[in-house]
Amino acid sequence: MAEPKRGSRDHGQWRYGVGKRRAERTLLSLRTTHGVRATILRLPILQGRDDGSRRLWAYLERMLDGGPLVLPDGGASLTRFLWAGDVGRFVVQLAAATPRSAVYNLAQPDAMPLRDYLEHVARAAGVSPRFVAATWDECRAAGLDRTFSPFAGRWRSVLDPARAATECGFVGARTEEYLPDVVRWHLEHRPESHEGYALRARELELAARRAAAAAERA
Numbered sequence: 286m287a288e289p290k291r292g293s294r295d296h297g298q299w300r301y302g303v304g305k306r307r308a309e310r311t312l313l314s315l316r317t318t319h320g321v322r323a324t325i326l327r328l329p330i331l332q333g334r335d336d337g338s339r340r341l342w343a344y345l346e347r348m349l350d351g352g353p354l355v356l357p358d359g360g361a362s363l364t365r366f367l368w369a370g371d372v373g374r375f376v377v378q379l380a381a382a383t384p385r386s387a388v389y390n391l392a393q394p395d396a397m398p399l400r401d402y403l404e405h406v407a408r409a410a411g412v413s414p415r416f417v418a419a420t421w422d423e424c425r426a427a428g429l430d431r432t433f434s435p436f437a438g439r440w441r442s443v444l445d446p447a448r449a450a451t452e453c454g455f456v457g458a459r460t461e462e463y464l465p466d467v468v469r470w471h472l473e474h475r476p477e478s479h480e481g482y483a484l485r486a487r488e489l490e491l492a493a494r495r496a497a498a499a500a501e502r503a
Contacts, residue, residue: 294430298440313387324379325388326372329442332463333369334470340435342471343479344403348414352485353492355429357437359418360400364436365392365443368463375455385452390444393457399436405460409468417492427491432481 289295315321332341347354375391400416407414424433431438449455 294432295440302440309388316387322383323387324384326375327388327390327442327444328367328372329392329444330364330366330436331369331372332366332467334467335474336467336471336476338435339476339479341406341467342476343433343435343481344406345410345468345471346478346482347485347488348407348410348412350485352489353415353417353496354403355417355419355424355434355488355492355495356400356403357419357421357424357434360398360403360416360437362399362437363396363443364399364402364441365396366402366460367392368458368467370463371455371457375449375453378453386448389449389453389455390446391449391455391457392444392446393459393463394446395459396443397460402436402460405464406468409465410472417495419491419495423491423495427494428487429484429491430481432479433484433488435479435481 286299289299309325312321312323312325316323330340336342344354371393372391403414403416419427431440446455446457
């Protein structure tokens with residue numbers, strides 16, 4: 286991937302990813318040359334209680350305010366997250382025995398479009414949100430950047446955990462198994478707003494325009 290413009294949000298995410306790959310190369314080299322015991326875990330977006338990123342709360346807060354949610358590209362982008370508890374369990378397993386391979390992807394067993402995941406979130410929260418589809422070009426024209434829908438941007442991983450399953454017996458919790466507890470924690474603790482919620486008024490304006498255009502076509 287070409288280096289994005291310096292100072293941009295994309296550049297920060299790109300630099301983060303490049304740094305992780307450099308760290309991997311260093312560890313793999315030390316493993317080969319010095320016998321350092323090192324295992325690399327590649328993780329997607331984590332879901333759990335007390336999530337400092339507040340990305341799940343970004344959607345829950347919108348669902349709770351009663352307004353529609355704009356989904357870039359209709360929420361068709363594929364998601365495959367991971368429950369934080371499964372990471373902890375796997376790390377404990379690594380402490381007890383050295384695995385066969387040096388690198389493992391971890392992810393929950395089920396992958397689904399973002400809209401389907403958010404429907405799981407809504408059911409767990411007991412709400413019935415209205416989703417409005419828009420293209421990313423329409424979102425940008427409305428003054429919305431990728432922070433307003435943090436699970437829909439390009440900087441997320443959709444990983445295949447097959448090696449961890451085959452070699453280590455790793456099977457993560459499915460969405461319906463871990464999500465209700467995670468949603469309940471957020472509803473009980475009501476974190477501060479995610480940074481993208483500051484763009485909520487622009488999102489609602491875009492949703493209204495999309496609704497009006499649909500009414501005219503009808």
